[in-house]
Amino acid sequence: MAPTEERADENASARISHAQYGASRTDAALWAGVSVLITDTSGRILVQSVDYRDVKLLPGGAVDPGEPPSRAAERELREELGIGQPVTRGLAVDWVPSTTPGFHPDTRFPGEILHVYDGGTWNAGRIAAIRVPDREITAVHWMEPADLKSHMEPGDARRALSALRARIDGTGTALLEDGTPTVPGVLDRLEVLRTVRKPQRWPWRDGPVPPGLPLTQCWGWLFAPDGRALVLIGRDTGSACLPGGTLEPSDDGDPAAALRREALEEAQVETGELIFLGHIYDDGVPTAGPRARTRMAGRITSFGPERRDPVSGHAYARLLATPEQIRELFDWGPEGDRQLDAVHRARERLQLPTAARQPVTELPPEGGRL
Template sequence: MPVEDEREPVGLMAPEDYARSRAAFWGGAAVLFTDAEGKVLVLDPAYRPGTLLLPGGGVDQRERPSAAAVREVAEELGLPIGVRRLLAVDWVSMGNPEFGTVYGLPGETISIWDGGVLEESDIARICLPEDEISSFHFLPPAQAVPQMFPIEGRRMLGALRARIDRAGPAVLEDGEAVGGGPALQRQNVIPRIAVGYQQIAWHPGSEPAADLPVKQAWVWAFDPLGRVVVLVDPRDGHCVLPGGTVEAEDDGPTAAALREAAEEADLHLRDATYLGYLHDPDGAVYGPGTGPNARARYIARITSLGPAPQDVATGITYGRLLVSPMQASELLGLGRAGSEQAEYAARTAAARWGIPLSPPQAAVEIPRTGMVAGQL
């Protein structure tokens, strides 16, 4: 019998040397939950008081990350809820100073899973382990981030953007998107919670009473594919619809909405059509002392988008995105009432102009140089 050749092929490493050369990592898994308003569930761990984090923990040996996520939710929240889809994967380098001091950390690969929206009945069933979790909170993303380790705040935002964007899992390294990431990541979008808007009534197709002044006018501006324009404020990453305050020199709310769209985004529209109004009964949303007022909503079709201008009112240049109406509602933080408004806007545009109903899809970043009708 021929003698087995035990020599190593030229240029290849010995097995033990190859094994030592490979990076070794721990595994972690976390879960992103929100409530009906879009607030994020964060925990205050007893072992790290005052620094919030998402539900989750380490992946045990021979355990899959998705199973670890389910187990951690059961242990930390007492909820038997399965994860839905992978939102983000973050590669954390060994010794990352933002991660905190963890003995023996060789680096970690953390997966963030979508736990969906928790209903009030789910929230009422949350049971915390006394020796591990001190409390839980539902916070707007912008309020949660400063109370988390920086890397964990970026990771949470990356997962939340991926959930809204539907463009697939975010790929992160030390909490930062690889290659800049998709549009929501590049624009540093922070989904907002529009304080007060979840409680004021939406009146589709109705005109406000004659004694109810219209203080603001905003527009759902549609492209031929059924997507709408949202503007990203670079100061805080929050999104708004085109529109704004009705000024004394405006020829009514429709003119105000068209003027604001042009000033803020060089957005030119046609066929502006009244959609309905929000009734602000005490003026608290607009400002103290305002009194009862209405906020008009319109739909319109995009003619063109010019170069991104500097807004004459604020001096800033907004980022501009095309998203489906339902994604716009999520980014605007209008809660369930906003979802109803977005669906009504889409169906009205479909019935009036034959514009298709746009499914949620990857957000499109409008170039700073603008887009003409043939590009829309």
Template sequence: MTTTPSPDAPPGTSMTDEEYGAFRASAALWAGTSVLITDRRGRVLIQHVDYRPTCLLPGGAVDAGESPAQGAARELHEELGVTMTVTRGLAVDWVSADSLNAPASMHFPGEILHVYDGGTWDNEQIAAIQLPAREVQSVEFVEPAQLPELMSPGDARRALSALRARINAAGPVLLENGAPLAPTVLDRLAVLGHPRPTYHFPWQAGPAPHTPPPAQVWCWAFAPDGRVLVLLDPETGTAVLPGGTPEPEDHGDPVSTLLREANEEATARLERPLLLGHVTCSTSRRPYLRYAAALAGLGPRRPDPATGITHTRILATPEQAAQLFDWGPPTAGQLTAVHHARARLGIPRAARQPLTELPDATDLTTV
């Protein structure tokens, strides 16, 4: 009979193949798989099932002889009636044996659970969902901030960690009980854990009417590499673009508002602001102006005199930044205008890359 060295045995000792197999089996974990799917507003697809009170992402147990990716594709077909393959991983979670409060009779040994990216679904894909006769009662798309209310704590942590990993674009993340081993700035500030700013107003290119005056003036501020400045509230993780509310000292000039607010909120210096367009509030009828500008520099962080918040500053591609807001279908038109302005400013299109947190002393040419 052949022998196999034991991984934890002292030098010079060995196990038989049978003993080694039994040793490894004694430490075996379950294997699970799930798929993160969003709609075009960035809401997450969850399933209401008939066998537990909390909701789940599509997925389930990996069958014998099946890879986690194959299991994910099978579960999508069984649970949603959808035929597709998954090729991009978002997270691998080690779920400890004592984290689920499973009944003793289950003998839950712990689980390795893979989360795959199911992509962003359009209305046609959503309409094609066909639920099975049993288990899945219904599906819905919900705001990321609602996941902790609808899912078990571990499932919600895992889903949010996977969603942040997808936005961050640094590749799959390793989790323990849903929490990342190496948290990013999105994890550290619990971004998406609070409701995203919501403005479901039509996008209109060009100048806004002179009356009523604008309610807000915001800017897509481009670093030299084509990414834009986003400000995060360190308490809530809520994202904003640089800009703010007109004040009397601005004398009705929106560019003056923009330059002043960018300096107050982020100690940011802007050059060559270009008006992109606006959205108009459906109740007040006041416009919210959008500009693009070159980000010339950043000073040390300091509290915004209007709110007292010292924002965390990050660079993100425009597409990554848009996922931090819930602006609805008009987002696509606004992003088109953003990239037209970027080209006019002579700034390259940013490559897909991880978010960058900006320290107090920042040389924008090196990020």
């Protein structure tokens, strides 16, 4: 036999059969599952109580044999919530280890590849249409993102928060391992939404502050040249805030002066001309009387090196995001949409473009110009 024929026979004998290869893959197989992330207009997440677990879960379940994951997600929404809608946008794919708690030993849980889909933001009409089945789903809840860790298994809570941050960031489908992104974005690194947000659902007013209504605070939508705005994230809390704060005696009742001072103290940011947007009517219940909290808009002209606020001692990360992304970090309720309309009118007056959704970025800590 020629040497080349000898080598060919050796290679053929070394190959495993199709049946052997299939068996090796079957032995290593993982379960396949889906979850659907749904929020309401206040940014709370829909979770379910079920009759077979003590913890809460996102809507979802197992992928049936031969079923595409997106179809499985749509089927689970129909079966568990009585809602029929297309589910096409993937937020995350998670590798769930076999050591995950919550599975009975008799299931011999091998681990799972779990697809998280975006179920969108549901308004009051869609929420009222929810119909849970007679068995399995015992209740539906709307939960603040930071509260998930108290009501879900740790990996499930990490996965839901990672998927929510991916949705806000608009980066596409995040790859997770046990709920943690393999390539964390800035929202992941800062653990944004790990602290319960303060509800700020006061009515929005486009007009000036009425005479006699005390003006206590001014906050700003401060824009970069690309149409994105500045949002501050507390490094010790993961909480979001706009630049601005309480009027001090040195401001002489001028909200623009208060905003400039606070933006410099908190974020070392300087601005050009400021435009009045409107105000939030805070009824003061139950601690005080009615008051106004104004909003203004302007361009960022420069920013200095990052440092702690000399007054409060807080350290903030300075992020640029679209107004829509910023709105998703707050609990403003439906009134947030009206404020957003005023923000875009001001952006147009400032002759700035509409920013396309893109990954949130952080201003360089050393400072600079935009």
